[in-house]
Amino acid sequence: MEEAAVHAERDDIDEKVIARLVDDARTTYADIGDELGLSAPAVKRRVDRLREVGVIRGFTAVVDLDVLGWRTEVFVEIYCAGKISSDDILSTLERHPEIADLCTVVGEPDAIVRLLAADTQHLEAALERIRSEPLVLRTRSTVVLSRLLERPRA
Amino acid sequence: MEEAAVHAERDDIDEKVIARLVDDARTTYADIGDELGLSAPAVKRRVDRLREVGVIRGFTAVVDLDVLGWRTEVFVEIYCAGKISSDDILSTLERHPEIADLCTVVGEPDAIVRLLAADTQHLEAALERIRSEPLVLRTRSTVVLSRLLERPRA
DNA sequence: GGTGAAAACGAAAGCTC
DNA sequence: GAGCTTTCGTTTTCACC
Numbered sequence: 001m002e003e004a005a006v007h008a009e010r011d012d013i014d015e016k017v018i019a020r021l022v023d024d025a026r027t028t029y030a031d032i033g034d035e036l037g038l039s040a041p042a043v044k045r046r047v048d049r050l051r052e053v054g055v056i057r058g059f060t061a062v063v064d065l066d067v068l069g070w071r072t073e074v075f076v077e078i079y080c081a082g083k084i085s086s087d088d089i090l091s092t093l094e095r096h097p098e099i100a101d102l103c104t105v106v107g108e109p110d111a112i113v114r115l116l117a118a119d120t121q122h123l124e125a126a127l128e129r130i131r132s133e134p135l136v137l138r139t140r141s142t143v144v145l146s147r148l149l150e151r152p153r154a
Numbered sequence: 155m156e157e158a159a160v161h162a163e164r165d166d167i168d169e170k171v172i173a174r175l176v177d178d179a180r181t182t183y184a185d186i187g188d189e190l191g192l193s194a195p196a197v198k199r200r201v202d203r204l205r206e207v208g209v210i211r212g213f214t215a216v217v218d219l220d221v222l223g224w225r226t227e228v229f230v231e232i233y234c235a236g237k238i239s240s241d242d243i244l245s246t247l248e249r250h251p252e253i254a255d256l257c258t259v260v261g262e263p264d265a266i267v268r269l270l271a272a273d274t275q276h277l278e279a280a281l282e283r284i285r286s287e288p289l290v291l292r293t294r295s296t297v298v299l300s301r302l303l304e305r306p307r308a
Numbered sequence: 309g310g311t312g313a314a315a316a317c318g319a320a321a322g323c324t325c
Numbered sequence: 326g327a328g329c330t331t332t333c334g335t336t337t338t339c340a341c342c
Contacts (some may be wrong), residue, residue, distance in 0.1 A: 103227075104302060144266075183317080
């Protein structure tokens, strides 16, 4: 029941602290505290604990890939040959820098990958590189037209 | 050619500043400056400009959904009836809080959605709610086993 | 969880190349 | 235009209650 223990350690105030940091990772502890009726050190202690426990994994900048010039985004379903472990999938695919997301799935494919590339030429090269991996049997790609909604946490 | 101008305004140093902030949004300007041989105010001016231009859209906390108790993640392909606009898709689907990502695609489905739910019961309810939308003809779901890799920027 | 002081950081000004 | 240094207000952080 150690999982229950982890959950028991979080309360409503933690939820609000998390929500505030998801909204803006640079919010000051004092500002969060004002909204919640806590002092800045009290908020910091909660954030420190949430990071230690692993609820908060880190803080990152949200980059507009379109502005950056990385305009091409594709979902690629990966179909593998025979029985493969997720370790194998990770070790063979993590070398490709165009992969933004990778997860193993239950369903028809073995894994789903989100590919980011500068343009279609770049995309084609990356796809061919991935397809040439011995592990990969075949792929099914779906090109993204536009990203309508993005909510890091629902 | 204003788009080209935007691109011309970014140089190698900007790239490194962005990379550093993607890695940790709470890195101080001084730390970034030390790595790049700049002073803190110089770094701040770059970050301010990158935010104004829109390359950096904001800063967010990365939350471990598994630890939070939202254990169920699914990719859902949405197939719509006839010709629909992306505005229609957004307005009908954005009301469902379980949707974490939504993009229109070119391929067999019309849109791909990433669903987050607390458990399978929650997931089932959300899926039925989405399927009952008049806009939605059919769906194809792929349940995520484990998220192996996550790189906000490649 | 709060308080207060010390250290670190961020914001803005003036100056140099 | 881009950067450096100084200055000052704010934030973080740590002790202790």
